[in-house]
Amino acid sequence: MDDATQPKLSRIQQRNRTRITDAALEIFSQHGFRGATLDQIAGEAGLSKPNLLYYFDSKEAIHVDVLNRLMETWLAPLEAIDPQGEPREELLRYIRRKLEMAFEFPRESRLFANEIVQGAPRMGPHLETGLKPLFEEKAALIQSWIDAGRLPPLDPRHLILSIWATTQHYADFEAQTRVLLEGSDVQQSAWAHLEALYARMLSC
Amino acid sequence: MDDATQPKLSRIQQRNRTRITDAALEIFSQHGFRGATLDQIAGEAGLSKPNLLYYFDSKEAIHVDVLNRLMETWLAPLEAIDPQGEPREELLRYIRRKLEMAFEFPRESRLFANEIVQGAPRMGPHLETGLKPLFEEKAALIQSWIDAGRLPPLDPRHLILSIWATTQHYADFEAQTRVLLEGSDVQQSAWAHLEALYARMLSC
DNA sequence: TCGTGCCTTGACCAAATGGTAAAAAATGCG
DNA sequence: CGCATTTTTTACCATTTGGTCAAGGCACGA
Secondary structure, three states: OOHHHOOOOOHHHHHHHHHHHHHHHHHHHHHHHHHOOHHHHHHHHOOOHHHHHHHOOOHHHHHHHHHHHHHHHHHHHHHOOOOOOOHHHHHHHHHHHHHHHHHHOHHHHHHHHHHHHOOOOOOHHHHHHHHHHHHHHHHHHHHHHHHOOOOOOOOHHHHHHHHHHHHHHHHHOHHHHHHHOOOOOHHHHHHHHHHHHHHHHHHO | OOHHHOOOOOHHHHHHHHHHHHHHHHHHHHHHHHHOOHHHHHHHHOOOHHHHHHHOOOHHHHHHHHHHHHHHHHHHHHHOOOOOOOHHHHHHHHHHHHHHHHHHOHHHHHHHHHHHHOOOOOOHHHHHHHHHHHHHHHHHHHHHHHHOOOOOOOOHHHHHHHHHHHHHHHHHOHHHHHHHOOOOOHHHHHHHHHHHHHHHHHHO
């Protein structure tokens, strides 16, 4: 997009930028933006604090970079819903993939949750430009399936929100579910539950 | 419990403690624990910072107090599920009440979410002693309804988690839903959606 | 009214924290 | 190798912030 300048990152730059964003994901997702310190991130990355600021202009720049990188992978499953596919099958696959990602990338989920819970102070615009168009596109797709009689009538937008809520909950509220569901195979039972919940919703 | 000393708060003490916890709820729910400052809370409360620390030992003490006060109101609807009632009716009433609370007390919801997302560093024990017993009690109640054939087979614990996730989502992720659902009456359409979702789940 | 004890505040402190500057050390290329 | 460029570090700074303290203000019972 604005890569017009072709930054041409050196091997060292690429390696260290990755180290920093990896460390930042770990620290930011645990403590939130204000709760995380550059020293913590530097320690996690195995670099010195001034060295971080050689690669990024500021703490906020790191945070924004991590968030942006995040959104791509985070929205990939939604993008993958195929207009040509069988509606129920597409949606159930989406739900399963979203649940898998909650267990596979809990830090990403929590970082995003942290940002949104606090009012998206550093992501507001990105929600409008990056998230909303895709959301509207897929909601319209589901609506078209309903109109064609291939799904029962329901509100596509609230359906998507419910899917997000129920799947990401296992990552975002893990501290709670770990206490409440201790001992059981959470991912397994969660999928059984969600499959039942949404399969019924999409069939009746 | 440990009120054995009967602190006997004076009128002024009662008034100012309330002011402080009200202000703290506002500030903590917006910025999280680390993101909030005593100066902000003091400003919101209309008191000086040293005066806050006359009433509470530390910033953390304020936070803990607000969280504890919170949990009572937060769990009231769950406690109100009546073992004598009609299962479907009881659960749908619970869901509706929980949704109402998400819109009525979004700050409480977000404060709790903030704490859990970051690993419940100041609430860990309370989850075990305060939350889990009630959770287990109500899960067992729902299981007994299933065993009696009054509800279709489902996992009571994941059901409760789903209800929490879908209702609290409208408070915790309000910054997101405000963008994605702008213009519509969110509470109204959310209830229509959730009623459909769970009514089907509890009937089929 | 007076004085005792509760309440409030201004001034201050030490630690933490985001960020800077300039020198030192690598790195890589001819 | 020689040298310019990139990378890293050491030392440091200004601000923020949780918390303290001693003195002053205020309420209220005797």
